[in-house]
Amino acid sequence: MADTGTSVSVATLSLLVFVLLAGVYLTSLNALWTLLLIIIIVTLSTQILRKLRRRDALTERRVCVLVLGDIGRSPRMQYHSLSLSKHGYNVTFVGYLGSTPHRDVSGDERIRIIPISEVRGIQVGPRVMTYVTKVILQSLQLFLVLLNMDLQSHILMQNPPGLPSMAVTWLVCALRGSQFTIDWHNYGYTIMALSHGPNHPIVWLAQWYERLFGRFSSHNLCVTNAMKDDLQINWNIKATTLYDKPPAIFTETPVELQHDLFMRLAKTHLQFQACGENAAEEMDRTAFTGRHASDLSVTLTSGRPALLISSTSWTEDEDFSILLKALEEYEGFVTAGASLPSLVCVITGKGPQKEHYKKMIATLRFEHVKICTPWLEAEDYPVLLGSADLGVCLHKSSSGLDLPMKVVDMFGCCLPVCAIHFNCLHELVKHEENGLIFRDSQELAGQLKSLLQDFPGSQGRLAQFRRNLQAGGGQRWDQNWDQNVLPLLTGP
Known part of the structure; x- marks a missing residue:
């Protein structure tokens, strides 16, 4: 019906143009040729529009x-x-x-x-x-x-x-x-x-x-x-x-799938490889998981590092020097004797500033923090999010009016988040409920220390944020x- 109405509008407009031009030139010596030209133009325009708008049942x-x-x-x-x-x-x-x-x-x-x-x-x-x-x-x-x-x-x-x-x-x-x-x-x-x-x-x-x-x-x-x-x-x-x-693919990852992903990543990224020589109980082992030889079951390893993840397009609206400075401070906390786990920080994505930040990362000399920047296939990304312990978001909206989809995906995996502040972030991140909001590297470092001091225990703030996300459920993409x-x- 909408197409019919538009066609009528085009035909009516063409007729009006015809009448007006005809009236203007009717008294001239070339009126006949002018009228003929108008008829040709209107006819051709109508035919072209009909062809462009030709509809079928589909x-x-x-x-x-x-x-x-x-x-x-x-x-x-x-x-x-x-x-x-x-x-x-x-x-x-x-x-x-x-x-x-x-x-x-x-x-x-x-x-x-x-x-x-x-x-x-x-x-x-x-x-x-x-x-x-x-x-x-x-x-x-x-x-x-x-x-x-x-x-x-x-x-x-x-x-x-x-x-x-x-x-x-x-x-x-x-x-x-x-x-x-x-x-x-x-x-x-x-x-x-x-x-x-x-x-x-x-x-x-x-x-x-x-x-x-x-x-x-x-x-x-x-x-x-x-x-x-x-x-x-x-x-x-x-x-x-x-x-x-988040669509249904973003969910908490079973430990068996975590292990399979970590084993694949360990082939190309040293940060996922198991440390030490005490792997006698496991047939295969990563920095986070191990498969036991006795019954082939997979469990998270004791003393494992915390897995921190951030994803980015490596553009100007995300300043990753904030995270790197926060990780420097975290390294200092551990070196000074704080009871904190080691960290593996995974930053995924592609973009124009990736090489710039990779050079910055290469200059860092950490003992308790490891950083890698893999590119993940679309199927592996939700599995990694569902395996992580904490997410970090550095997206700072250029307009102050959009929200980071990476946080949406993290929440789909019940992954608590530390996110940098901007005007409408409160529409997504609820401070002290499903994560924390920070403004600079020093505040982020303090939040990492606070959230991970009980890791991997179930009584700390990090575990409470995860339980809040699990209890909240939330609408998925399809229903929305x-x-x-x-x-x-x-x-x-």
Whole structure:
């Protein structure tokens, strides 16, 4: 019905243009030729629009999920695709194939992945020329990809990045009669401000661009109530809050699966290998677990180190020097005689600043703290989270309006968290209930000391936070999505 109404609007507008132009030129000597030209233009435009909007019985069950980034590192968009598939929609997933998507996505027959290549622009001349040519080439690439696919009832686009995908997606939706939905994870202009400064002309342009094309969307999703209010008050954009929730794959990991993962990681990372020579009771052993020769059972080893985990995209909005300084202080606590366990700190992820921080880590000389930075496959990441003792989050929102999905995943695994403070973090992390909030490295170091002084006992604050998470349960992604997104697809 929506498509019919749009077609009527196009036909009516074309007729009005015809009448107005006909009236203007009717008295001229070339009136006949002018009228003929108008008829040809209107006819061709109508035919092109009809072809672009040609629907079939499957059109209303097709949705395009678009991210101008790495699909494998876009978990929320992968979850969208899986939820759509579960409800019988055929999904066209468009994005970069830099890392492998979760096997549930790649193995779903209803989800078709269309990879696009990352465009770099002209690499000679001024930097602004590189950026402009990149935007132009990306626009052309994306326009052709979206225009050549089957007609979709909806296009669901991640923002950021929104330049140039927001304008291109709006144009394609206007031409084809598709519903345009934006999933606001953050603001692109605030991320650009981290490297250019808030008063840079390109940041102003990006802000104007997001505000303008954001208003052209049919529906909007966002990740916090704070962002929902900000969109409404400052940009007059109405959005639905869809909190990130952990899918069912994020749960506490049985000790047998922990052992299997640790054994695999021990082959490439010394931090997971067992220390000492007293492994007679175990057939195989890691720094954390051992399989007993007598009955092949797996148990956590006594005197094991605490496993601390943090995940990151290694970007400007996460300052990992804070964690490294806190670990230096923790090392000092143990050296000074504090009754604390050794630490294995695992920092996962890929990103532009990884090599910078790896060089910093290489300069550290610790005896009681070990650090490694592995890249985990999508299937192994939730297993590691479910095996850890404590999570640390250094995500400091560029806008102050989004929440770190890594903490959502940690809570799904009932893993307590220490998270750095920013404005709306309280919507997720409840201080002294499911974790602690810190502001600097000194405060984080004190929290590590406080939480781990009873490790691995069951009476300390860390164990209490875990019990609170276990008792709280909480809504999972599927139920949350069904309540908030499904009505946007099936409604009028």
